[in-house]
Each structure stands twice: as C-alpha cells, then as structure tokens.
Amino acid sequence: MLEYIYQAVGLLIIVFSVQTFLDKSNSKRIGTGLFWLIYGSSLCLGKVLPDWLVGIMIIVLTLLVTFKLMGSSNNRQFDVKLRRESSEKLKNKLFLPALVIPIITIFWSKFTGTSTLIGLGISFFIALLIALFITKGKASQSVNEGRRLIDSIGWAVILPQFLVALGYLFGEAGVGETVSQIVKEMVPQNNTFAYVLCYTFGMALFTVIMGNAFAAFAVITTGIAIPLLIVEQSGNPAIIGVIGMLSGYCGTLMTPMARNFNIVPATLLELKNKYQIIHMQLLPAFCMLSINTCLIYFLAF
Known part of the structure; x- marks a missing residue:
C-alpha cells in the first residue's frame, strides 16, 4: 500500500x-516542467527502474537546478478580497482538514501497526475531501493551488530527501567513527559533561551544515x-x-x-531579508540547545 501512496504523489x-x-x-517552463516530470516519474516507477537510471535522473535534476533552468509562473494572482470573504465565512472550519491529518495518521499507526507514511497518505486524501466539502470548491482547484504552492517552493521541496540520503551515505562511509575518534582525542576521558556538550552541539552543528536533523542524527x-x-557512560x-x-x-532554526x-x-511571506526568520530564531535556538545539554546531563546519568 505504501507503494500506491508514492505512486499517487x-x-x-x-x-x-x-x-x-x-x-x-513561465519563461523557464521547459526546465521546470522537466524537473517535476523526472521527479514524479521516479516516485511512480521507482520500484521498477534500475538503480543506474535513477542515479542519472538525480544528476539531471541537479543540473537543472545548478544551471538555473527552473522558474516560477507569473500567473499566480488570486482574488484577495474573495479569499478574505471566504475565510470570514468559514472561520474555524478551515482548521478541520489540517487537524484531520495528524489524528488519522496517529490512529492508523497505533491500531494497524503498518507504516506511518501510509496513514499520512490516506489522511491527506480524507482531508482533501473534507476541504472540498467545507469550501464547496472543485477538485481541479485543489490541483491548481497545489501547483501554485509547489511552484513557490521550487526545488527545495525535495531537499529533505537529498539530505537524508546524504546522512545515510555518511553513516555508511564511517564518518560517525571518525567523529568518535576526534572527540576521544580532544575531550578528557570519562568527562561525561564534555561528551554531552559535544553531542548536543555536534548535532546542531551538523544540522547547520547538512540542513536536516535526521541526516545529522545518523552520523553524530x-x-x-x-x-x-x-x-x-551507561546513559539512558x-x-x-x-x-x-x-x-x-x-x-x-x-x-x-x-x-x-x-x-x-x-x-512566501515576501520578506525583504530572506534570512530574517533565521535572525529571529538564533537566540531562542541557542537557549534551547543549552537547556538540552543540561537535561541530558542531569536526566540520563
């Protein structure tokens, strides 16, 4: 069933x-369309495609991004007044489809024992039906809005997959063992707090470099x-x-x-400084990181 979910996506x-x-x-519609066509085909046919062909497809995706052959549509305008009137009319009902997704996913995982991704895929479909019922919209409208959203995000939508794969490759290449040896040489033996400090800040540092905590988790x-x-140290x-x-x-963060x-x-928020969100998150992130270090040290040993 999980394969069917991938194929549907x-x-x-x-x-x-x-x-x-x-x-x-879209002045770059050929490159953009080709990118999504290759990516969609890999999800639909990934089970039957040979590994070498999938590798070539990934290289082509990378080249399309590297040479800036992707662009967004200039025809993405929507009626702001109509949307505001619709939101005022529907009010909190708009949150119902979003709430359905985690609830169904959790129940699916708990009571079926199968992959959580299957429950996630099914919950998205049910949420879509509920959204269409509430808004009285058309199915074609949901497709158009989906395309508008993915058009705004661009190639970054598949970045987590790339980074998780990178983390797996790092693990297979023995990067984790190398990190362990470096820490042993730099930190005094049996210094538990120093080990914890290296772990928490190492997780944050590798995530900063790789952009994905899951990829960093496999290595650190x-x-x-x-x-x-x-x-x-016999920690929990x-x-x-x-x-x-x-x-x-x-x-x-x-x-x-x-x-x-x-x-x-x-x-999406059209901020003048694209790094403004990061600037606002730096201090809270550092405070959380310091607290995490103390929590592990005092609770796990």
Missing part, C-alpha cells in the same frame, strides 16, 4: 509538470551518543536520543540549508 506531480509545460507565463548519534554516552538511550534529536532541531523551514517561509 508521483502522478500528482506529473500533473503539475504538464501544467507547467503549458504555462506560457553513531559517533558520539552510542559509543561514548550510552555504552561507555531514550533520553539521550530524544533530546539529541531536539538539539538537531535547534540547528535547523539556525541554518539557511533548511530551506523548507527558513527560506521558503520568508519567500
């Missing part, structure tokens, strides 16, 4: 690509948390793992690499 993205190819207001937890905090793995991931999220969290919202 892929088909939707292919529809976006067709709309882009036909959009004459393997290199520092497991051998030095859990095995050597649940506390260390959960708060360690939260430390990675502190790094997410500090980096432009996390485009979908920091740069994309600035673009």
